[in-house]
Amino acid sequence: MSSEQQQTSSSKLTVTKVDECFMAAACMSANAGVILRHGGPFGASVVRDGMPISCAHNTVLYSKDPTCHAEVNAIRHAVRHLGRSELSDCVLYTTCEPCPMCWGAIMASGLKVMYVGADRYCAARFGFDDKAFYDEFAGPESGTMMPVNPTKTEEDEKWMAK
Template identity: 40%
Template sequence: MPSAEFMRRAIAKAREGIAAGQTPFGACIVRDGRVAAAEHNAVWDATDPTAHAEVRAIRAACRALGTVDLSGCVIYSTCEPCPMCFSAIHWAKISTIVFGARITDAQALGFSELPIPNQTMKREGGSPVELVPDFLRDECLALFREFAAKSDRRVY
């Protein structure tokens, strides 16, 4: 059963990112009911197009847990992971992805997304990851509206 507490942790990280001039994406990785890592997108700050919230959270969780095998972990993401992030989640062996907004919602904000749904990647790639879509979707879409209202917002 997904946890509103952990999704709201991802949402809070995304808000931190928005306040820091980043984007409305946050991720939280949980193992055994405890947060292993929580990060926001930092593409602009890091000058790195791969510095997505999910990838940053995976890197931080691997460091914190001392392993590249995140089996048994759940990742909460404010948005459906892009193909790069889905692949990283698969390679890290994260068991479950819980996401709020859809990748098409990010595309509608102007982000240059490859709008391939996670369900399609799971099916076509044979990934064992469990998907829990649309969790706290309205709260995640509220982040997108906050971001869209900023006059200095930047998309990539």
């Protein structure tokens, strides 16, 4: 392995100097977002074939939209730029482990490779604790799932059959 590469402990991905640059871009976007008071200190970038497609930060406060996390914003920009909803040939760089909502967006977009800076426990130490969300989505056996009242009707089945 060259001096420009290091093996990550949590996966078999090799982190190169280029990867570090794309992560630095995500970090710079996160810092800009904090300075601009757009939201929490989180940034993300989407890269395809070594070219940055999008770079975004958390804009929850600025947009007054709780879904405007860095990863979601970066995915939204990337799919608009590429003109498609599928990003399986792209790589995501994010400054922190994604929350459950962002994980859903990442999975729905088809992203297969992701580099993560801090983990959820580090974020929690700085006041960004998503444990309640992770617990909520752990499954019914956790006893925390929001109750769902079934309202299935014939109309529900009609649109699914189309």
